[in-house]
Amino acid sequence: MQFSMLIQATVLVLFAHIAAAVALPIEDHLPVKRGASGAMRFTGSIYPGGPAVDLTGTINDVFPKLIKLYPNLKPVTAPTTSTSPNPSLAKRAFKKNTRCIKESADRADYYTVINHALPYIRAIGNLMCEAPLGWGCASIYCVPSPIANIRLCNGWATPTKVPCIKVWEAAVVVAEKCTAGAKKSIRGQQQSDIGNYTVAITAVPCFL
Numbered sequence: 189m190q191f192s193m194l195i196q197a198t199v200l201v202l203f204a205h206i207a208a209a210v211a212l213p214i215e216d217h218l219p220v221k222r223g224a225s226g227a228m229r230f231t232g233s234i235y236p237g238g239p240a241v242d243l244t245g246t247i248n249d250v251f252p253k254l255i256k257l258y259p260n261l262k263p264v265t266a267p268t269t270s271t272s273p274n275p276s277l278a279k280r281a282f283k284k285n286t287r288c289i290k291e292s293a294d295r296a297d298y299y300t301v302i303n304h305a306l307p308y309i310r311a312i313g314n315l316m317c318e319a320p321l322g323w324g325c326a327s328i329y330c331v332p333s334p335i336a337n338i339r340l341c342n343g344w345a346t347p348t349k350v351p352c353i354k355v356w357e358a359a360v361v362v363a364e365k366c367t368a369g370a371k372k373s374i375r376g377q378q379q380s381d382i383g384n385y386t387v388a389i390t391a392v393p394c395f396l
Contacts, residue, residue, distance in 0.1 A: 228326040228340065229318035230352070234258050241315070246394075247308050247329045254312065263307030285379035288366035294391045295373035297334035301363055301389060305329040305338050306356060313353035319385055321347050328355060330394035337394060341377075341386040348385050358387035 227244040234241075239257040243250040255261050309329060319342035320326050330337040338359055342348045358378040366376030366389070377388040 228328050230315045232315045234314050246327050264310040265307050286365050288376040290368050295375040296336040296389050296391045298372035300334050300336040309356040315352045316349045317352045317355050319348045335391045337390050337392055339388045344384050350385050355387050362389045
């Protein structure tokens with residue numbers, strides 16, 4: 189009887205630790221991998237039949253290279269209102285797993301996200317965005333001032349390739365649901381429905 193109770197207590201403690209880990213913002217407990225092994229990777233073509241690319245870095249790094257291959261490539265401005273980048277997208281793109289972190293200093297600048305990050309990510313929507321191998325995060329877009337860092341995090345041990353349009357959709361959902369404060373800042377994350385990736389918007393420093 190005592191052994192059985194000990195097992196039950198151990199299981200309860202284990203689940204408590206797991207729940208606590210899950211409750212943390214994913215960018216707080218998944219490592220941001222540095223160097224080539226942790227760089228964001230972009231593959232595929234902007235449009236069918238277009239030049240194939242295989243580039244690493246943030247979109248800030250690779251966009252000038254993409255323009256050389258696709259001279260007409262431009263940022264695509266998302267539909268906007270005064271309060272939301274796309275009010276209806278959050279209802280249809282993801283069923284659940286949005287987490288807003290309101291009590292934090294690491295909040296991204298709203299206008300940088302809406303006017304710069306989202307249009308650039310939308311423009312490369314047909315490419316594939318590859319998260320680092322094995323439980324790590326890499327920045328897809330990051331600028332130091334006004335700071336905004338959008339990261340793709342791999343929730344699985346195996347490589348995860350995500351259509352960049354899905355990264356854009358997830359970032360729009362976070363921006364729509366997690367904008368707060370008089371200065372309109374954002375911090376939050378959107379996990380995919382099956383948990384293989386998470387897109388996080390934060391204001392942590394920019395590095396690979």
